[in-house]
Amino acid sequence: MNKTPGLPARQGALKLIDAVLRRGETLEQAERAALKPIRGPADKALARALAGETLRWLADLDSLIDSATKKRLPDDAKPRAVLRLMLAGWLRLDTPPHAVIATGLPLLAGGPRRLAHGVFSTLTKREVTLPEVPTLPDAVQMRWGERASEIAKGLGDPPPLDLCLRDISETSARAVAMGGETLGPGNIRLPRGTPIDRLPSFDEGAWWVQDLAAQIPASLLGDGSGKRALDLCAAPGGKTMQLASRGWQVTALDISERRLDMLRENLSRTGLAAEIVCADALSYTPGKAFDAILIDAPCSATGTCRRHPDVLHRVGPRQIEEMVEIQRALAERAIGWMRSGNVLVYAVCSLESEEGEEQAMWIEQQFDLERLPVTSAELPQGIEPTAEGWVRTDPGMLEQDGGLDGFFVARWRKR
Structure with a gap:
């Protein structure tokens, strides 16, 4: 058994991404099989976060990879998949480069570790960054047309937490009590990552989770x-x-x-x-x-x-x-x-x-x-x-x- 901390989460994330890109599954559909071997909620949450950020910034991660290789890696090549994950961990989750290497290269057991190590090292030495706004896939940009650039501005980060109140007359009071803001009657918006079951009035059913739209x-x-x-x-x-x-x-x-x-x-x-x-x-x-x-x-x-x-x-x-x-x-x-x-x-x-x-x-x-x-x-x-x-x-x-x-x-x- 490999004792490297964080490696199971990377293995799970890699399976999630593969299920989406190769089989067309949703992340939710893929989770049961991909995360089953992972013990502990923290590692499962890390796997989800890594997969989500990789898919959110996929086009930009690929551009960085391509900038550091003499010959373009095929889209379905495992080194590309692993490098996407490594870069997402470094650039989006603030994982230190040495920890990224320690948990990323083992994913290429029996494969071209030197290639992945070289590309990642090149990019860290360049101190590369991601753009402020994610680049949408070409097909998506074509479908959304002139609206695409504006939509993309809202995709850089996972969303905050929206609650819908059972009694809209309590909106202002509950927003103050929860330390949130309100964007309309019956809505309370809280920071991303707020533990739902620890919020006031969860057990009494005063609200439920529901996006503002x-x-x-x-x-x-x-x-x-x-x-x-x-x-x-x-x-x-x-x-x-x-x-x-x-x-x-x-x-x-x-x-x-x-x-x-x-x-x-x-x-x-x-x-x-x-x-x-x-x-x-x-x-x-x-x-x-x-x-x-x-x-x-x-x-x-x-x-x-x-x-x-x-x-x-x-x-x-x-x-x-x-x-x-x-x-x-x-x-x-x-x-x-x-x-x-x-x-x-x-x-x-x-x-x-x-x-x-x-x-x-x-x-x-x-x-x-x-x-x-x-x-x-x-x-x-x-x-x-x-x-x-x-x-x-x-x-x-x-x-x-x-x-x-x-x-x-x-x-x-x-x-």
Whole structure:
């Protein structure tokens, strides 16, 4: 057994990165197998951090590697993979170079250690640095166009911690008590790395973790006293809890029993109530009428890239096209259940126009809906609706306050 401290974490990180870049898995999907041999939460957290920072800065790490080699290493060469990890540890996690070498070179057992050592030593002697803003992969820059440079400004660091309050009237008081700030009613923002289960009022269920942007869709339905709402694709339940806390009688539907178990746990902790249905929305038929339907549609999730940098490298046109078809099928089915006067909110945590703006235009062309423009007063500080009355957020917005996820949200009423 190798006794080198920190080596198991590097081995786990290398497996995580390989799962993303070679097999197209998410970091979450890869974790069980990649981190199983690692003992202790600290080493597991280090493996996640190393993998995340490597994927966040991948293009820039590769540029540094290429600047120190006479012949370019193939993208899938193990020395490149190990050097990416070593540089991320040094430049992003402030690991001393001697510790990087001690834990990095053993990853190339039986391989070209001298090459990796030489490249890393060359770069440390040059005292190289990373740019202020990560360079996006070429394919991503092409998709996001003129917005890409602004979005990239919000991707340099993992995000802070956002909480959503059960009682929005307590926002100011709880923000002071927790030492946080608030960017809107019901929101408290705390520094990254804050231990969740040690925060005040965790056990009493006064709040739950939910990104600021993810709090917008449900908030656009307002007070729900005496009204019924259907939350499609509801798990793990942030939006369901928002609706329930604002008086809505909520039916929370999701296809995943495992994810619905998380929702049940969250409802139990917060003392909120909702009817839970495990079913495929495309074959489900509601037994009651609803006043509002919220579709938090399955999507490419590219808007979560600041917390899940793997999406920058594994999502492409094929995945986006598949999501577009699912989203349209869900919208068509949900709108078929609506009566005159009912409200529909459509949301995706995606930065792709095909899943956002283009979907909203398709919905308006296909169905007899009246657009309900979102107003500035309904949004967090610093976020403005689009000219169409929709909501478009991205990680480059509110950069000085820690940013937010990328979301698209639109709202209509059935005529």
